[in-house]
Each structure stands twice: as C-alpha cells, then as structure tokens.
Amino acid sequence: xxxxxxxxxxxxxxxxxxxxxxxxxxxxxxxxxxxxxxxxxxxxxxxxxxxxxxxxxxxxxxxxxxxxxxxxxxxxxxxxxxxxxxxxxxxxxxxxxxxxxxxxxxxxxxxxxxxxxxxxxxxxxxxxxxxxxxxxxxxxxxxxxxxxxxxxxxxxxxxxxxxxxxxxxxxxxxxxxxxxxxxxxxxxxxxxxxxxxxxxxxxxxxxxxxxxxxxxxxxxxxxxxxxxxxxxxxxxxxxxxxxxxxxxxxxxxxxxxxxxxxxxxxxxxxxxxxxxxxxxxxxxxxxxxxxxxxxxxxxxxxxxxxxxxxxxxxxxxxxxxxxxxxxxxxxxxxxxxxxxx
Amino acid sequence: xxxxxxxxxxxxxxxxxxxxxxxxxxxxxxxxxxxxxxxxxxxxxxxxxxxxxxxxxxxxxxxxxxxxxxxxxxxxxxxxxxxxxxxxxxxxxxxxxxxxxxxxxxxxxxxxxxxxxxxxxxxxxxxxxxxxxxxxxxxxxxxxxxxxxxxxxxxxxxxxxxxxxxxxxxxxxxxxxxxxxxxxxxxxxxxxxxxxxxxxxxxxxxxxxxxxxxxxxxxxxxxxxxxxxxxxxxxxxxxxxxxxxxxxxxxxxxxxxxxxxxxxxxxxxxxxxxxxxxxxxxxxxxxxxxxxxxxxxxxxxxxxxxxxxxxxxxxxxxxxxxxxxxxxxxxxxxxxxxxxx
DNA sequence: CTGAAAGCGCTTACAG
DNA sequence: CTGAAAGCGCTTACAG
Numbered sequence: 001x002x003x004x005x006x007x008x009x010x011x012x013x014x015x016x017x018x019x020x021x022x023x024x025x026x027x028x029x030x031x032x033x034x035x036x037x038x039x040x041x042x043x044x045x046x047x048x049x050x051x052x053x054x055x056x057x058x059x060x061x062x063x064x065x066x067x068x069x070x071x072x073x074x075x076x077x078x079x080x081x082x083x084x085x086x087x088x089x090x091x092x093x094x095x096x097x098x099x100x101x102x103x104x105x106x107x108x109x110x111x112x113x114x115x116x117x118x119x120x121x122x123x124x125x126x127x128x129x130x131x132x133x134x135x136x137x138x139x140x141x142x143x144x145x146x147x148x149x150x151x152x153x154x155x156x157x158x159x160x161x162x163x164x165x166x167x168x169x170x171x172x173x174x175x176x177x178x179x180x181x182x183x184x185x186x187x188x189x190x191x192x193x194x195x196x197x198x199x200x201x202x203x204x205x206x207x208x209x210x211x212x213x214x215x216x217x218x219x220x221x222x223x224x225x226x227x228x229x230x231x232x233x234x235x236x237x238x239x240x241x242x243x244x245x246x247x248x249x250x251x252x253x254x255x256x257x258x259x260x261x262x263x264x265x266x267x268x269x270x271x272x273x274x275x276x277x278x279x280x281x282x283x284x285x286x287x288x289x290x291x292x293x294x295x296x297x298x299x300x301x302x303x304x305x306x307x308x309x310x311x312x313x314x315x316x317x318x319x320x321x322x323x324x325x326x327x328x329x330x331x332x333x334x335x336x337x338x339x340x341x
Numbered sequence: 342x343x344x345x346x347x348x349x350x351x352x353x354x355x356x357x358x359x360x361x362x363x364x365x366x367x368x369x370x371x372x373x374x375x376x377x378x379x380x381x382x383x384x385x386x387x388x389x390x391x392x393x394x395x396x397x398x399x400x401x402x403x404x405x406x407x408x409x410x411x412x413x414x415x416x417x418x419x420x421x422x423x424x425x426x427x428x429x430x431x432x433x434x435x436x437x438x439x440x441x442x443x444x445x446x447x448x449x450x451x452x453x454x455x456x457x458x459x460x461x462x463x464x465x466x467x468x469x470x471x472x473x474x475x476x477x478x479x480x481x482x483x484x485x486x487x488x489x490x491x492x493x494x495x496x497x498x499x500x501x502x503x504x505x506x507x508x509x510x511x512x513x514x515x516x517x518x519x520x521x522x523x524x525x526x527x528x529x530x531x532x533x534x535x536x537x538x539x540x541x542x543x544x545x546x547x548x549x550x551x552x553x554x555x556x557x558x559x560x561x562x563x564x565x566x567x568x569x570x571x572x573x574x575x576x577x578x579x580x581x582x583x584x585x586x587x588x589x590x591x592x593x594x595x596x597x598x599x600x601x602x603x604x605x606x607x608x609x610x611x612x613x614x615x616x617x618x619x620x621x622x623x624x625x626x627x628x629x630x631x632x633x634x635x636x637x638x639x640x641x642x643x644x645x646x647x648x649x650x651x652x653x654x655x656x657x658x659x660x661x662x663x664x665x666x667x668x669x670x671x672x673x674x675x676x677x678x679x680x681x682x
Numbered sequence: 683c684t685g686a687a688a689g690c691g692c693t694t695a696c697a698g
Numbered sequence: 699c700t701g702a703a704a705g706c707g708c709t710t711a712c713a714g
Contacts (some may be wrong), residue, residue: 009689018701023693031699053458054399055691063395065438072424079420083413086441095455097406098439100427114436122704160404222618251622258624275572277563278619283590348707359685364709372683396707401692 005097006049014043084297143307166322167200182241187220225252240333265331347390355384425638484648507663508541523582528561566593581674606672625669
C-alpha cells in the first residue's frame with residue numbers, strides 16, 4: 001500500500017537506516033552491505049517510493065534535463081530532431097524540455113529565460129533567424145550545442161550538414177544534365193543555412209561558364225516558396241531546374257510548377273531539401289538532398305552527455321553529410337532531349 | 342555586471358531588505374511599498390538575478406510544468422498538438438515536458454515515472470495502444486487530461502473529436518454518390534480511436550441496405566495502410582471508395598491505389614483523416630476529415646490551467662467536431678457515371 | 683508594510 | 699560500511 005508521501009526519510013525509518021544510506025542505495029554510490037540494501041529496497045517497494053528529481057536538482061544546483069529550443073515543432077525536421085535526441089538520451093536519466101520560438105528572437109529569449117529557471121544540464125538550440133543571442137547568453141547555460149543553424153561569433157559546438165557541398169553537387173548534377181538556367185528558392189537571408197546553401201548553388205553555377213543561376217529569398221514556408229517559384233517561372237521562362245530550400249519550400253515549388261502549367265520533370269526539374277513522406281508519393285517522386293536529421297540529433301545528444309560528464313568537446317563544426325536521393329523529378333531539359341531525338 | 346550566483350538572498354542584501362520581501366516583489370503577493378519595490382527591482386537588475394524554479398518547486402511540492410506524453414512526435418498530429426498546448430500556456434509560467442513512448446505500454450510507464458519525478462502540475466496524455474495505465478497511475482499525477490484516445494474505466498477529463506459521426510458522414514457521402522462497396526483502413530484494434538471510427542463506418546453502411554463495407558486493421562503506418570489497401574483492392578475489385586484512419590494510412594491508400602493501376606477518383610475515391618500539407622499538393626487533392634488539432638490542444642491547455650487553479654472540470658468527454666473537407670479525390674463510382682452517360 | 687524561522691527532498695562533505 | 703549536520707533556493711505560516 002503506497003504511502004501518501006514517501007521520501008527518503010520515511011523509507012529510511014522503515015528500513016531502520018539513515019537517509020544517507022537510502023540515498024546510497026538509490027544512486028549506487030559508496031558501499032552498502034547486501035543486507036542493508038535489501039532492507040532499503042523492501043521499504044522502497046512497500047511505500048511505493050519514487051525519487052523526487054526536484055530535491056535532487058536543488059541540491060545539485062543542476063537539473064537532469066536538456067532544453068531543446070527550435071523554431072517550430074510543427075516542422076517535421078525539428079520533430080525528428082527532438083525524437084532523435086530523446087532516443088539518444090534514453091536511459092541516461094535526462095529529460096528533454098522542448099520549446100518553440102516561432103523563429104522570433106524575442107520569444108527565443110523569453111523561452112530561454114523560462115528554460116534557464118530550471119537550471120538544466122544543457123541546451124540544444126536551433127537559433128532563430130535574426131537571433132540576438134550572444135556567447136554570454138549561452139554561456140549562462142553551461143553546456144550548449146547548436147544544430148543546423150549556427151550563430152555568428154558564438155563558440156559552441158555546432159552540428160551541421162554539408163549544405164554548401166550538397167547543394168553544389170545537386171546543382172552541378174542539373175547543369176551536367178544540360179540545364180543552363182536554374183534557380184534556388186532559398187530561406188530568409190539572415191539564416192546561416194540560407195547563406196551556406198546559396199553559396200553552394202552559386203559556386204556550382206560559377207563552375208559552368210554560360211550557365212545562369214537565379215536565387216530568391218523567401219520566409220521558408222510553402223506559400224513563400226510557391227510565390228517565389230511562380231514569379232520566377234513567369235519572368236524567366238528559360239529556368240528548367242529548381243532547388244528548394246527545405247521541404248515546405250519544395251512543396252511550394254512543386255505547386256507553382258504545376259500552376260504554371262509546366263510538366264515535371266519534362267519541362268522543369270525539381271530537387272528538394274530534407275526528405276518527406278509525400279516526396280515518394282508525388283508523381284513524379286521528388287529527388288531530394290536528404291539531410292541526416294536522426295544522426296544530427298543523436299550526435300547532439302551524445303555531445304551533451306559528454307559535456308555533462310565533464311569531458312571536453314571539440315567545437316567542430318561537426319559536419320554530418322547529406323545524400324542526394326535521385327527520384328523521378330529530375331531529367332534533362334526538354335530542349336536537350338528534343339535535339340537528341 | 343551580473344553576479345556569479347544571484348539568489349533572493351544576495352538581492353535582499355543589496356536592496357537592504359529581507360528575502361521574504363524579494364519574494365513578494367517577484368510574485369506580486371502581499372503589500373510592498375513603492376520605494377522598497379524599486380530598490381528590489383534595481384538590485385535584481387544589477388545582479389542579473391533570475392528566479393530558480395527548482396527552489397520554488399521544491400517548496401511548493403509542485404513544478405510549474407505540464408507533461409505531454411504521446412506516441413510519436415514525428416507524427417504531425419502530435420507535433421501540432423504540442424504546439425497548440427504550448428501556445429495556450431504561453432505566459433502562464435508553465436512549461437511543457439514532451440515525451441514519446443513509441444506506442445509501447447512499457448515505455449509509457451517508464452516515461453511517466455521519469456516525468457513524475459519532476460512533480461509536474463499536470464499531464465496531457467495520449468494513451469498508448471494497449472496502455473496498462475489505470476486510474477491509480479494517473480491519479481498519482483494530480484491533474485490529467487487525455488486527448489484523442491481514451492482509457493477504458495479511467496475517469497479523467499477527455500478531449501476527443503466526433504470520430505464516429507465524422508466517419509459516418511464521410512462514408513454516407515460515398516454511399517450517397519452511388520458507391521456500393523467501400524472500405525475503411527483502420528488503425529490497431531485496441532485503440533479507442535479505431536473502435537470509434539470503425540463504428541461510424543459500419544453504422545453508415547448498415548444504413549444503406551445492399552451496400553457492403555470492408556474494414557481492415559493496420560498498425561497505423563503508411564506501410565501498413567498500403568499493404569491493407571493493396572490486398573483489399575486485389576481481393577475485392579468491387580471496392581470503389583476507401584477511407585483512411587489517419588494521414589499516414591491515407592498515404593498508404595493513395596500509393597496502393599496507384600500501384601494497383603486504379604485511377605483516383607475515377608475508379609477509387611479516397612478520403613483521409615487529419616489534414617496534411619501533401620493532401621492539397623497531390624493530384625487529385627485528397628478529401629479529408631479534418632481533425633481540429635489546434636482546438637483540442639488549446640482546450641487541453643485550458644482545462645489543465647483550470648484544474649491547476651483548483652477549479653473543478655467536467656470530465657466530458659469534450660467533443661470538438663471534425664469537418665469534412667471536400668477536394669478532388671471523391672467522385673461517383675465509374676459504373677454509375679457510365680450508366681448515366 | 684516588513685522580517686526571522688522553518689522546511690520542501692535530496693546529496694555533499696565530514697566523521698566515525 | 700554507516701550516520702548526523704548542513705545547505706541547495708525558495709515560500710509558507712507566523713509575528714510584529
């Protein structure tokens with residue numbers, strides 16, 4: 001029959017030992033005789049005692065909790081990231097406190113304050129676009145790892161994918177197929193990811209004399225991607241290949257291509273960024289630069305565990321490579337095909 | 342210059358008052374003279390003091406945190422639910438601790454134990470399929486609200502949508518269009534949602550003499566939905582309409598219909614459950630029973646806030662209605678159309 | 683309007 | 699191998 005309020009003291013009394021000994025049994029620290037251990041276990045069982053993390057955390061001045069602050073958990077990228085971190089941390093005793101900031105620097109700061117009030121052991125952060133956080137803010141947190149987006153002038157371990165190279169390879173593949181005018185529909189210009197992906201795109205185009213590359217910034221949403229892609233298809237009918245900044249923008253591109261009455265891949269090839277279930281359902285299936293979200297999350301969890309254990313961690317940036325998955329949405333441009341026929 | 346370790350005591354000393362007065366200023370409780378208040382505020386500012394929720398929680402025997410336990414945050418339904426609860430709780434001082442249980446009753450129990458060790462103020466739970474939780478487990482949590490799935494014989498406020506009615510209406514619409522053999526690809530038989538949706542489906546079919554309804558259980562994934570739908574299309578070529586249990590199963594149905602070489606909606610009409618971005622991108626756009634996820638999450642947040650404030654809350658179940666969104670994937674069956682032509 | 687004392691549940695030195 | 703004391707940061711009675 002579980003006791004109304006079991007604590008280490010009620011357990012200690014029932015077992016005929018001190019609270020300290022109960023603590024030792026609970027944590028497996030120090031030496032406890034087998035007999036005493038058994039008595040304590042029996043009392044724990046009898047009272048239905050459950051440790052109180054709050055008491056422990058207060059004494060330790062540190063809570064076994066990792067904060068996770070992302071822009072929007074509704075975005076599958078962040079949802080998968082959370083799940084991957086949680087899996088890596090399973091069994092470690094650490095819990096995750098997830099917070100959204102809607103990519104708003106003010107909300108980000110507020111959420112961080114709230115989070116910090118719990119004195120968490122660490123933080124995984126995908127900084128907001130236009131984040132105002134600096135090294136001081138993050139240092140106040142103790143252990144921090146940034147994922148995907150990086151903060152300028154802030155030296156915390158960062159986990160990223162090889163955005164520049166991956167986009168460059170994808171763009172190069174379009175160009176090698178014979179496309180001479182291609183476009184990249186980007187995210188917000190302030191995001192580090194936008195800059196890296198844009199750089200890869202431009203580098204690939206620059207490597208092909210006679211080819212032209214268009215880049216457009218958006219807010220990273222489907223609507224934003226659709227508007228930018230639609231505008232581009234209208235003003236630059238020569239564009240025969242498009243790369244999307246993320247899964248949502250890619251949805252927008254696909255929609256715009258269809259609305260413009262252009263066939264994919266016959267008239268316009270499309271490559272997405274970050275795989276999504278619908279991409280294999282759509283016809284044609286969408287080729288995509290597949291970001292290793294699970295690996296990035298697992299690595300974030302590992303680095304934080306190392307940091308919490310007092311080990312020093314290389315600031316990186318830790319680069320986890322993306323892979324180009326070739327599906328049906330990429331083909332040589334129509335003109336090339338015709339000239340071959 | 343923020344102090345290394347600011348507490349209410351360091352603030353109190355700097356302001357020349359007692360810790361108790363600092364607490365009063367922080368919480369807006371009791372009477373504090375304007376002058377004293379200003380001095381305290383100045384000291385807080387000067388030291389960069391941030392309240393420690395752990396200390397407060399220990400004293401209060403309760404943490405301003407709501408646990409959220411769901412099957413899989415990778416499922417957009419749960420991600421949207423989390424976001425909706427978080428939005429409703431914004432500014433309330435409560436944080437959310439999100440946990441996955443992979444729909445595994447054992448993991449569910451373990452996660453709940455971990456969560457409980459924080460002494461949270463409440464819990465939002467989507468019980469796992471085959472959950473072993475009973476009223477005692479949940480009562481130990483204090484304030485609990487269940488969402489979407491309900492636990493048998495457990496009396497906690499529940500938030501659901503009108504699954505039975507919504508599915509019945511969707512099925513009835515197919516039948517009214519002239520379909521005489523339709524199918525529902527369900528989730529796991531143990532889930533309360535499966536039972537409710539199946540009941541709605543069977544009721545609609547029973548209301549139409551001469552019509553036939555097939556129901557198949559799956560694990561609720563895309564692969565499961567695809568296998569079940571594929572099998573059904575093969576063994577029962579007369580099926581001209583299918584309803585999916587959730588967004589993933591609907592992906593599977595759409596894929597299976599295409600693999601079977603059947604045109605949608607000309608040969609097979611499809612209706613999904615829970616709207617998703619790809620459903621408007623796909624051709625034809627997928628008609629769907631749209632679940633009011635945001636409202637359900639907001640309501641869960643509100644009920645928990647009420648409960649935490651000591652108010653009594655109606656156990657409900659609180660029913661938030663779903664809406665049938667008509668898009669391109671539903672049409673009269675081919676035979677009917679031919680006979681009209 | 684303000685303060686001194688006690689205690690929330692635990693672990694960290696320190697002693698034995 | 700085991701225990702008594704102190705203290706983590708805060709708020710709750712209780713006094714004035």
